[in-house]
Amino acid sequence: MWRIIIADDQKSFRVGLRKALEVGSSGLIIVDVAGASELLGHLRSPLKTDLVIVGSRLLPAGDPTYLGALKRAAGAARLLLVVPHASADLFQDALSLGFHGLIVRRQRPEEMLEAIRTTLDGRLYAPNTILAVKPPEAAPAMRPPERGARTIGLTLRQREVLALIGKGLSNREIAFALNIAEATVKIHVSAVIRMLGVRNRTEAALLAPTILKGKI
Known part of the structure; x- marks a missing residue:
């Protein structure tokens, strides 16, 4: 059974993604949180987390200490970053910060489910809009x-x-x-x-x- 945390400041996004997960997959424990400190609290609980989906607006700008605390608390959990739009450069930035892929906020639910399955499978995920233009390594x-x-x-x-x-x-x-x-x-x-x-x-x-x- 997978435990997934959805952390984003937009309730509509959290609810929509949760519903898509509940319909498209089984055997999931889904937790949704709205704030950065609340996210750290859930990650520090004794329960093992497999995937953390983090909205970019929860990352304090210019404060690398929070990102470090997030990665330490996440441990072996995979990390997906939710962004308003994606590019090859942004994908590389996300990887350099320790994330395992990007989700664009307006992607279709089935694409988001693909991103989640790909990441849980231990692979990196890039939206098709990036791959259609050029591979990230060419940036x-x-x-x-x-x-x-x-x-x-x-x-x-x-x-x-x-x-x-x-x-x-x-x-x-x-x-x-x-x-x-x-x-x-x-x-x-x-x-x-x-x-x-x-x-x-x-x-x-x-x-x-x-x-x-x-x-x-």
């Missing part, structure tokens, strides 16, 4: 970096986000500038902080000019 070849620049593993989108962090923009302002969802910005910010090995976005902003000029 770094989108645009060559400037000559002599060292990207230290950052994708093009991560470099764009880092540049705007360096200018002091908020997540909302970055979302507007790049024409992406604010929840997506939060994921990119967390990935940048993790890959730079800094504690918060302030330290990332201080490093931004040096990194983007390829001096380290």
